[in-house]
Amino acid sequence: MNRSPHTPSRKRIDWITPLFQLAALLLALLFTTLMLLAVGAPPLQAYLNILKGAFSNVNSVANMLVVWAPLLLTTVGVLITFSAGLWNIGVEGQVTLGAIFTTWVLRLLQESALPPWLIILLAMLAGMLGGAVWAALAGALKTFGGVNEIFGGLGLNFVATALTLWLIFGPWKRPGTGSMSGTLPFPETLWLPTLSGLRLSPWSLALALLALAAVYLLLRGTRFGLRLKAVGKNMRAAYLLGIPTWQHMMASFLLCGLLAGLAGALQVTAVYHRLIPSISSGYGFLGLLVAMLVNYQAIWAAPVALFFAALNIGSIQLPIVLRLDSSLAGVLQGLLVLFVLLVEGARQQIMKRLRPPDESVPVEERT
């Protein structure tokens, strides 16, 4: 029932597309401004506040990158599933399971005699495994059970949340009574090392960039990536051409799960140092938005994810300074993606009308 997210690219009139995208950005800003005026808030001050919140000092820039790393991981993860034509909404739960598995291994090994770096490494590998297991469940439901990945994934997201809460309030609860503030923090030796005085770990950045490069190459330069796209564009045709379709879909789920799990592992080892109820921070869903905004192309994932991270960090101060809810960042992000979708649709329809009927064959096929 879900269509492939790909939109046919028409190479011929390439200078028009950026103009339309600029229009989308302006429309999103216009709408947000009107909304701010409607609730009696000063728009300019709100925007300046977001900018200041994100870029005012080294600390805030570092915090922005703390958000950026896991967001980039989930974004490039869902780029793989998008390539196979799959809507992996379950990515949120996959991040959560990554965090749970990481916490689990850290708890098991924290008393052991193993060197801390090895414990952290094992814990992060476990996190990747956790994400992959959860993705495999969604994949199995899809390929063997006929359950649409959107609904299977959503259900698994809820189960992941329930699992987190159960662990925090049950077996892993703090001494005394469990609380929403999460499990007991791990000793500092088990933290992923950070830059001095900052919350940012260079390891997170390195891993995220590595993942970005890997996914970019995978989708662009490998046979597997090409076949994955073939499955995503037209499953039936791919199957008839001899591409093992369900295996490719499953593989894309697993790869995405590994990356989402790694994002969860970073949330535990580099950011919170414990398991908290909302450990995924919504980065799974946000990653889906970024992937849609970059039109499913890995190359743009880094700057756009950075922009989203800046909005998230920049809006934290809004409630204190301007008494506005920090969900303004989400509103801006949502409006931006919505208008990009609408404007892209409008562009396609306009192009179709402009082109004479006999030229309705896609450009690539004619040349």
Next chain:
Amino acid sequence: MTQEQILLGLASVLAAAAPVLFAVIGETISERAGVINLSMNGTILLTAMGGFAVALRTNSLLLGFLTGMLIGALVALIVAFSSITLKQSQVAVGFVLALLCRDLAYFLGNPYMNVPGPRLTVIPVPWLASLPYVGTLFFNHTVITYLSFVMIFLAWAWIFKTRPGLMLQGIGERPAAAFVRGANVNRMRYLYTVLGGALIGLAGPAYSLSVKAGWAGTISGLDGIGWIALSITIFGGWNPLRAAFGSYLFAFLQWLGLVLQARLPNIPSQVLQVAPFPLMILTLLLVNIGDAEWVARTLATLPEGVRRLLIRLLRVLRSSPPAALGVPFESE
């Protein structure tokens, strides 16, 4: 637990299911016409907040509910426009709207957080309410709960017992055939998507003005309801009667969670509140698995008696989506 408590508990289940019912029936109608409205989770939050804010300001509950319907219809209109006119992915635009409307609700609802406001009162149906058992269960509710009862049968009768309903099935199953018979497929799809959206828009105010009165922002406990309603739509096999069963089952399980929580203090309450979700996945699996190829292959190897039984069981459970769900229609 006394008999009286159980009876009141079951009555509260019927009331708690009302918002879910509106959402599920609205989505069922929209999907019957071939359009998935994935924005539901955000729509419910935004209409809950908007309906409450308007009811509070105007002191009119009716205006609150109408606002909800209007917002729901507008969001559905965006889905319809982008998918029918602009031929974009319904899933993509619906998902964005789900997140956008949620954040809009939190942003715009900030001034209304935890403000006491109006709420529907229980209106017992004269005479009927004093009947034993039945009176407590069915005839001692708010207007919106009564409306939810009526809506189940209205939607069912419309889809399966009227000529326009037959056409509605047609534009979701075989739009080309419906077109040949003179249906303006895309206009009808617009109409039913917006109508379905308006019904979904009743769900929010049904919470904020009745079931969970007020607006509490992120801790309203409404985030997620829309995703559940989506699963129930599938569980319901795009049939309002089965959808109603699913909605009541869900509300019952949540109530059971609360009851058990008092008896089992060791299990954290958050766990019991999400207990229905694994069950939902399981039912989705049962509903869909009959279509899987390997199931047919495995069944073929089983002895005759067992196979017959299993096939019959799977057929009862099974439900297939409208054939043209999510597929754009072009008349040329």
